[in-house]
Amino acid sequence: MDPTACLDLAIGALLDSDWEAAFEHACDLLTWLNRGGFPPTGVEAHDAHDLARVIMCKAARKERL
Numbered sequence: 001m002d003p004t005a006c007l008d009l010a011i012g013a014l015l016d017s018d019w020e021a022a023f024e025h026a027c028d029l030l031t032w033l034n035r036g037g038f039p040p041t042g043v044e045a046h047d048a049h050d051l052a053r054v055i056m057c058k059a060a061r062k063e064r065l
Helices: 003-015 019-034 045-064
Strands: none
Touching: 003 019, 003 045, 019 045
16 A cells, blocks of 8 residues: 555545545555554654544545535
């Protein structure tokens, strides 16, 4: 897995209001990180965890509206 590409896809999906895709990409990234994978380029591991969770929460809320 390429965590940098995954984060880019999650952010792109957010910007396109594709809540389901944003949630899925963020969930994939969080799973990757929780299993010991390296963080996206230029992002500290703890920040990557937080960012993935924020994207998942934002997407989940928007999906319900």
